[in-house]
Amino acid sequence: MGEPLKVGIVGLGTISAQYLGTLDRLGSVALVAVADLNPELGAGVADRRIGVRACSVGELLAADDIDLVLNLTIPAAHADIALQAISAGKSVYGEKPLALNTLQGREILGAASAAGVMIGCAPDTVLGTGIQTARKVIDDDLIGRPIAATATMVTPGHERWHPHPDFYYQPGGGPLLDMGPYYLSALVTLLGPVTHVVGASSRTRATRTIGSGPRRGEVVPVDTDTHITGVLTHAGGALSTVVMSFDAVATRSANIEIHGESGSLIVPDPNHFEGDVQIRTLGSTSWTTVPVSAGYLDASRGIGIADLASTPDGGSPRAGGALAYHVLDVMESLLRSAQTGRANPVGSTVDRPTAVPLQGMS
Structure with a gap:
């Protein structure tokens, strides 16, 4: 060592x-x-x-x-x-x-x-047991060739709990750039890079009121769209539908679902490291929880630094710049598509990060 x-x-x-x-x-x-x-x-x-x-x-x-x-x-x-x-x-x-x-x-x-x-x-949540167990299910061909995915994040806005939420409502913020990296990093880890996107966006109001902390009651301006939806085409052919919102209240749907030719997969919240992965295969009548089989156990924010430290010379960290850049490119392309009303190609690509075998934090 x-x-x-x-x-x-x-x-x-x-x-x-x-x-x-x-x-x-x-x-x-x-x-x-x-x-x-x-x-x-x-x-x-x-x-x-x-x-x-x-x-x-x-x-x-x-x-x-x-x-x-x-x-x-x-x-x-x-x-x-x-x-x-x-x-x-x-x-x-x-x-x-x-x-x-x-x-x-x-x-x-x-x-x-x-x-x-x-x-x-960040996010290094993709290195936890939740996303990595789901990836192993896909890699082991337990749901067949992936066809489609959905990713949904709905919240009424971070100003309700964050004492200084200003940056969430400025360029570089909004639900897509703030929360989108969790969902898009997970989708790329699970399904591979994105080649094309179609997007639409809106905002419901021009200001937000801080709900907690010393600035409670203060009004901050909204200078970015606060509801974004889009369709992503992955290089492997799968289509992902994403909804990222600071305008709505809640959702009962799974955060991420993956649908393959012979099965469907419920993926846990990509904002967390753990969570149950569930599968339902063709011909079955119920969902089954998949045993934890991959990823860092008991991980938390910062495990990506340890993973980087263990990356061989010349290698690329799993939660690395190449993945983060591709996700940023996808998000920027989605916003551009929303503004122009036209489909947009994604100029970058990235290799799927290598899978994380089941292991403890080091």
Whole structure:
């Protein structure tokens, strides 16, 4: 075993608590520094952990003892922080989306390739037992050739619970760019890359009212569409229908369903690492729960960093930049299709990430 991968975190907002909990459990990764525009947040994290220091963003990016920057900033800052880290010779693992647009995404991947560093990107939920067990069912041909899939995410909006929801309603936010990466990363992992899309979108109101925290009652503007639907054509021929909404209330349908020639599959919520996978095959009269058979056990946000750390030289992380870029390209193509009313080709492609055998976190 080599030395653990040394990590510095930039951005200590709401999502950081989940990453910190995971990093505290990983033996292959060591947190050494944290930085946030609010110095009190950094000091609070460092004070609770031996060997972790709080510093400025500039100091963290320049530090010689950091191998990888965990970029948990808001989407508008993803590309800037990633490019600064790459320029300093560091690998990057970022929150989704990879960048605000594919132009920035290409710049990140190009810079990383030239610098010889690795890019990882959320969501790493696709590495858990839920999505990976579903993938094994498909790979083992238990439902036959995949024909179609549905993916549905419906919520009345994050402003109801998030104390600072502004970025969800700005370019780079919205239900597609915020929640879409979970669903689209899962669909690509399960069914392969997307070649064409057709999309439509809308927004129900021009403002949102914060429902919790110190800014409760404050009104924020909506500058992005908040309901998106689309049809994706996968390279293998399967058609996926997606619905991503911050406008509706709830759904009783499965988050993701996959339909094959000889069976159908219920896939658990791709925003989580676990969950029951259910199958119903041709001729049967009921659904059966599939035993957990693949993926990282008891995984949580940040397992993608450990997976990146174990990637062989020259390999591509499973929750890597190539997958994140393709998903970003699909989302951008969907929004373009919605705006123009025309079908759009997806310019990028990606290999399906390698499957994750059943294993514990390391």
